[in-house]
Amino acid sequence: MQRLSQALGAAFEGLGRGVVRRRGLALALVLATTALILGLAGLQLKRGGLPLDFTPQALFMDAGPEVAQVRQVAEIFGRDDNDIVFLVQGPLGTDAGVAALRALHATLAEPAQVERVESLITASTASAGDGALQVQLPFEELPPAAAVAAAVADPVLRGLLISADGDTTAVRARIDRNIDRVADLGPVVWDLVARAEAVPLPAGMRVLPTGVPYVRAEVVKLLLDSQLTYVPVVAAFFGITICLLFRRFWLGLAPLVCVLVADLWAMGLLVASGQVFNVLSVLAPTLVLVIGVADGIHITARYVEELARDGDREAALGRAMRAMVLPCFLTTFTTAAGFLSLLVADTAVMRAFGVQASLALAVTFVAVVVVLPTLLAFIPIHRVGRPENTQAPAEARLLAAVDGLVRRRSGAVLLACAALTAGALALGGSVRTNSRLLELYSEGMPTWEAIHIAEDELSGVIPVYLYVETDATDGLLDPAVLGAMGRVEQALRAQAPVLWTTSLASQVERLHGILTDQPGLPDSREAVAQELLVAEMAGRSMLDGMMDEDRRRGRVLVLMADAGGQVYLQVRRDIEAVARAELGGIPGLSWALTGDGFLAASGVDRLIGDLLGSLGLVFGVIFLMFWVMLRDAKLALVALVPNLVPLAFTLATLGLMGADLQTSNIVSFTVAVGLAVDDTIHFIARYQAERRLGKEVDAAMSATYAGAGHAIVLTSVLLVVGFSALATDVLTSTRHFGILTGVTMAAALLGDLFLLPALLHRVDGDKGPTPPRPLHSPAP
Numbered sequence: 001m002q003r004l005s006q007a008l009g010a011a012f013e014g015l016g017r018g019v020v021r022r023r024g025l026a027l028a029l030v031l032a033t034t035a036l037i038l039g040l041a042g043l044q045l046k047r048g049g050l051p052l053d054f055t056p057q058a059l060f061m062d063a064g065p066e067v068a069q070v071r072q073v074a075e076i077f078g079r080d081d082n083d084i085v086f087l088v089q090g091p092l093g094t095d096a097g098v099a100a101l102r103a104l105h106a107t108l109a110e111p112a113q114v115e116r117v118e119s120l121i122t123a124s125t126a127s128a129g130d131g132a133l134q135v136q137l138p139f140e141e142l143p144p145a146a147a148v149a150a151a152v153a154d155p156v157l158r159g160l161l162i163s164a165d166g167d168t169t170a171v172r173a174r175i176d177r178n179i180d181r182v183a184d185l186g187p188v189v190w191d192l193v194a195r196a197e198a199v200p201l202p203a204g205m206r207v208l209p210t211g212v213p214y215v216r217a218e219v220v221k222l223l224l225d226s227q228l229t230y231v232p233v234v235a236a237f238f239g240i241t242i243c244l245l246f247r248r249f250w251l252g253l254a255p256l257v258c259v260l261v262a263d264l265w266a267m268g269l270l271v272a273s274g275q276v277f278n279v280l281s282v283l284a285p286t287l288v289l290v291i292g293v294a295d296g297i298h299i300t301a302r303y304v305e306e307l308a309r310d311g312d313r314e315a316a317l318g319r320a321m322r323a324m325v326l327p328c329f330l331t332t333f334t335t336a337a338g339f340l341s342l343l344v345a346d347t348a349v350m351r352a353f354g355v356q357a358s359l360a361l362a363v364t365f366v367a368v369v370v371v372l373p374t375l376l377a378f379i380p381i382h383r384v385g386r387p388e389n390t391q392a393p394a395e396a397r398l399l400a401a402v403d404g405l406v407r408r409r410s411g412a413v414l415l416a417c418a419a420l421t422a423g424a425l426a427l428g429g430s431v432r433t434n435s436r437l438l439e440l441y442s443e444g445m446p447t448w449e450a451i452h453i454a455e456d457e458l459s460g461v462i463p464v465y466l467y468v469e470t471d472a473t474d475g476l477l478d479p480a481v482l483g484a485m486g487r488v489e490q491a492l493r494a495q496a497p498v499l500w501t502t503s504l505a506s507q508v509e510r511l512h513g514i515l516t517d518q519p520g521l522p523d524s525r526e527a528v529a530q531e532l533l534v535a536e537m538a539g540r541s542m543l544d545g546m547m548d549e550d551r552r553r554g555r556v557l558v559l560m561a562d563a564g565g566q567v568y569l570q571v572r573r574d575i576e577a578v579a580r581a582e583l584g585g586i587p588g589l590s591w592a593l594t595g596d597g598f599l600a601a602s603g604v605d606r607l608i609g610d611l612l613g614s615l616g617l618v619f620g621v622i623f624l625m626f627w628v629m630l631r632d633a634k635l636a637l638v639a640l641v642p643n644l645v646p647l648a649f650t651l652a653t654l655g656l657m658g659a660d661l662q663t664s665n666i667v668s669f670t671v672a673v674g675l676a677v678d679d680t681i682h683f684i685a686r687y688q689a690e691r692r693l694g695k696e697v698d699a700a701m702s703a704t705y706a707g708a709g710h711a712i713v714l715t716s717v718l719l720v721v722g723f724s725a726l727a728t729d730v731l732t733s734t735r736h737f738g739i740l741t742g743v744t745m746a747a748a749l750l751g752d753l754f755l756l757p758a759l760l761h762r763v764d765g766d767k768g769p770t771p772p773r774p775l776h777s778p779a780p
Contacts, residue, residue, distance in 0.1 A: 008329060009322040016321035016373050020314040023377040030261065030371050037265050040272035069592055070599055073467050076553060077545050078115065079177040080463035081212045081596040084189060086171040086196050087453055090205025092120075093145040093166065100201050101139075101169065107195045108173045113188045119171040120147070120161055125154040126535070128514045133534055155510065159500040160559075163457040170458055175213055182220045189217040210450035211461045212437070212596070218447060219440055226734050230726055235260065237722040238293070245714045246300070250383050254375040255296030262292045262367035266360035275356055284353075284360045286737075291335065292364045294678045294715045295328045296372050301711040303376055307384055317373055325369060327685040331678040332365035334625040339618065350610050395713060396706070399753075403705040406757045407698055413758040417750065421648045424747075428651030434660035435565035435604035437462060440733045451562060459500030459559040464568075464595035466492070466503075466556040466579065471588035474551045477525040477532075481589060482508060484582040486521070489556045491578040495571050497563035503556035504546040511535055558595070564660070565601035572598050608661055615669070619643070622677055629681070630688070638759045639684050642751030643676040649747035650740055657736070665736045676744075679715065679752045683708045687760065697764055701757055712752055716745040 019026045086104065091097040102121050109117045125136050138147035148166045151157045162169045173192055179185050193209050201207065235256065243252030266288050270277075277284075302324050307316035339357040406413050441448040454461050466488055470476055486505035492498050505521070511531050512522055522528045529551075547554040560568070576593055583591045619640060626636035647669060654661060686708035690700035719741060726738030 008325050012325035012369060013318040013322035015369070016317040016319075017314050019373045020317055020377045023374060026370075026374040026377070030374055034261060034264060037268035037272065041268040044272050044274060066592075066594055066599060066602070069467070069594055070596065073465070073555065073594075074177050076548050077555065078174060080465070080557065082175040082177060082179070083172045083211050083461075083463075084175060084192055084209065084214050085211035085454065085461055086173070087208040087210060087450055087458070088169045088171060088205065089167060089208070089453070091202060092162075092169055093148040094202070095144055096202035097205060098139060098144045098147070100199060100205060101171070104171055104196060104199045104207065107199060108171060108192055110195070111188065111191060113176045113179060114192070115174040115176055117171065117173050118161065120151055120157070120169055123151060123154075123157050123161055125150050125157065126511070126514060128517070133511070133514055135535075156502060156507070159459040160502075161458075165457075168453065168457040170454070172211075182216055185213055186217040186220065189214055208446065208450040208453065210447060210454055212463075215437055215447060215451075222440070222731055223733075226729055226731055230729060230734070233725045234722045237725050238718060241718050241721040242297070242714070245717060248383060250379045251300060251304070254372060254379065255293060255300050257375060258296050258368060258372040259289055259292035259364075261371050262364045263288050265367050266363040269363055270356055270360065276352070277356075284357050287357055288360050288364045290719065291332065291361060291678055292368055293718060294682075294711075295324075295331060295365075295368045297714050297718070298682050298708070298711040299324045299328065299368070299372055300376065301707070301714065304384060305707065307381065311381060313377070313381055317376060321369070321373060323689070327682050328365065328368065330625065330629055330685070331681045332361050334622055334629075334681065335673070335677050336361040337621050337625060350614065395710065399705045399709050399713070400702075402709075402753055403702050403757070406754060407701065407761065410758040410761040413754050414762070417645070417755040417758070420750070421645055424648040424652035426652075427655040428648065428653075429655070431651055431654045431659070431661050432566065433605055433608040433662075435601060435662055437562045439660075439662050440731050442730050442732055442735075445730060455499060455561045460561045462560045462562060462597040464558045464560060464593070464597040466558075466575070467553070467592045467594060468555060468583065469553045469590050472552065474525055474529065475588065476504065476547055476551050476554045477528040479521045479523060479525070479528065481586060482521050482528065484586060485554070485556060487582050488575065488579050492556065492558055492575055495574065497561045497567055497571060498558055499561055500559040501556060502546070504554050505556070507546065508532070560597055565604050568598055568601035569605060572601075604662070608666055615647070615673070618673060622673075630684070634763055635684075635760075638763050639680055639756070641759060642680055642748075642756040643673065645751035645755060646676045646744045646747040647673070649743050649750075653740055653743045657739070659736060662733075665733060665740060676748045676751060679712045679748055680756060683712065683752050683756060684760075691764075697761065701760070705753075705757075709753060712749065716749050720745045 086108070088101060088104065092101065101119065105117055105119045105121045108114060121139050122137070123139070125138055127134050127136075136142070136150065138150040141147075142150060148162070151162045152164060152166050158164060160170070161172075175185070175188055179188060193214075196207050196209065199207070238256050239253060242256055243249050246252040263285050267285055270284070299320060303317055303320040306319045306323075307313065309316065309319075336358040339354045339361070343351050343354050438448055438451055451461065466485070468476065468481070468485060470478075470481065475481065482505040485503055486509060489501050489503050489506055492501050508528055508531065509519075509521055511534075513519060515531055515534065522531060545557065560571075572593055579591055579593060583589055622643070623636055623640050626639045627633055630636050630639065650669060654665065659665065683704060687700055687704040690703045691697070693700075695703065723738045723741040726734050726741075729735050729738070
């Protein structure tokens with residue numbers, strides 16, 4: 001480690017000196033590199049669009065059996081999760097209302113990417129008439145008011161296409177099953193929305209878009225809009241805050257510009273390499289921002305210290321780079337190695353996030369150590385100031401007071417930190433993993449309102465199903481199979497979040513009642529087949545979406561409320577027990593309870609559990625890196641402990657907010673790990689450097705507080721102020737991230753400025769001064 005330190009120190013001292021001597025060339029290289037990376041990223045975007053994948057399949061294991069089964073069923077029956085739903089509220093039972101509904105149906109059916117459109121306009125009803133099956137197209141054959149009444153009376157249409165009071169209907173446009181990625185889905189969705197908005201509506205009628213594909217496309221749009229809105233705002237907050245903290249405009253601006261360039265390089269290279277961003281990895285830019293800003297502030301603060309020694313800009317920047325390159329290298333690559341360890345995770349998104357975060361952090365290190373010295377080299381010496389001029393007197397007094405408190409009362413500080421952490425863990429004990437379709441939306445947003453109208457008035461928009469497969473042609477027509485499917489369907493209807501079901505069993509039972517005025521099912525396959533033939537001859541097909549052409553495979557289709565992933569998983573467990581009892585004993589029959597609703601719930605649950613479980617592995621890797629760095633297992637363990645504090649406080653904040661642990665806020669834990677490790681390494685590296693100068697523990701600790709402690713305070717205040725702007729966003733995920741980041745910063749300060757020094761006093765306090773070594777040579 002010493003040889004690595006010396007080699008890196010020498011190399012980067014030369015880099016710092018060389019940048020000052022050739023600052024024009026260095027700036028030209030930075031600009032050319034930025035242009036090249038953005039050009040490559042632009043070409044990739046032009047070829048394939050924005051590489052985003054938020055589908056439930058992306059949350060699950062690669063080519064897992066459940067994903068394969070969902071795709072198989074989609075090939076047979078189509079993709080129910082690709083229905084964009086337009087809710088129409090208003091005077092449906094009028095000529096103007098029917099004309100608007102007809103126009104909406106027609107315009108949505110025009111695009112080639114739409115497989116079919118289902119609405120009241122083409123819906124048929126079935127009833128008994130003169131001892132035979134009577135099939136009608138109400139909106140073709142009846143006056144508007146009578147057509148609405150007929151649709152409401154039909155148990156298949158009621159709930160699916162029309163509300164019980166007849167005031168709300170749904171027009172469902174099935175998008176091509178092969179259009180899956182958000183980059184491809186988005187343009188189709190927005191084209192359909194634009195077409196719907198162009199339809200003239202009578203007074204009192206409105207149309208609300210909703211459905212799973214709409215939510216997926218809108219979430220991406222809202223996230224991108226949020227980034228475009230809040231990145232400049234956060235950057236402005238950062239700029240103002242960092243300049244106030246350094247008390248110098250150009251000195252404060254340099255780290256901010258540097259980290260923005262780092263973000264451009266990191267994200268540009270990931271896009272150019274064809275990486276697909278999922279629900280976790282889209283937040284990699286935030287991780288780059290946090291780590292990059294922290295390292296940039298530490299280098300800038302050290303440069304100010306070194307420049308105060310002799311006023312030689314070239315020598316000062318060289319010494320600052322020599323002193324800071326190893327801590328910055330360790331902060332970046334320790335965190336990157338921790339994330340890279342996620343390659344052993346079960347879920348594909350976790351592995352992708354591990355790779356992308358690691359690559360982004362590696363690029364960030366290169367950007368910080370190249371771009372920041374280049375920018376600092378252009379700042380006139382008289383605009384840099386001395387350390388005492390770039391640090392507020394109140395901050396210096398506060399750090400000195402904390403140093404004195406920890407020195408005198410290290411035991412009490414340890415007990416207080418332990419008590420606070422234990423209390424945080426207790427507050428966070430009620431937090432559970434969960435996921436919802438609307439987890440990013442705030443109450444009152446149009447989509448939030450539309451989903452709740454669909455649930456309250458109709459049947460919801462989230463599909464699941466019981467898939468049944470027999471081993472013989474016409475096997476599904478066996479009354480024993482239909483009866484078992486019907487009993488499972490009844491069990492599904494009894495579940496609170498289930499809003500609507502249909503199956504071949506329930507449709508045959510209703511058809512049998514119409515034709516024979518008898519309850520139950522026909523008593524033979526032949527009788528079932530005969531009644532289905534009657535229905536088809538009358539124009540009422542029972543096969544579409546319920547059974548394949550061989551009558552061997554079928555399903556119970558279910559629409560559910562957005563009740564949350566944990567509720568979905570409990571429903572699945574309950575119904576699987578019923579299905580095993582009803583279907584398990586039928587020879588030659590296999591079944592599965594699946595669909596994108598269950599798939600997403602299971603995938604998110606696995607994802608969050610995988611991430612939380614992987615934190616142990618991440619910390620294991622970080623411990624090994626600390627051990628290599630410090631060459632002392634006890635000190636490595638001491639350095640690891642403060643990194644657990646931000647995680648506990650982040651969890652406690654979720655508990656106080658009454659929020660679940662979701663994919664939209666799990667990133668806060670990764671930021672907590674990244675920031676805590678970064679500050680810990682800077683603090684302990686400075687402490688070791690001071691000890692190597694031959695200083696006693698107390699003197700070394702005081703110097704560390706004045707140097708690294710100052711930079712840690714600057715970083716924390718900067719991030720809290722900058723990310724506080726996010727707390728005003730309409731997206732729940734962004735708002736929670738702003739709040740959780742502030743808590744993480746405060747907890748990291750507690751861990752690094754109180755807990756870590758107290759532990760070092762206890763562990764290292766009984767040792768004498770470390771023999772001086774010519775390493776880093778911090779300013780006396």
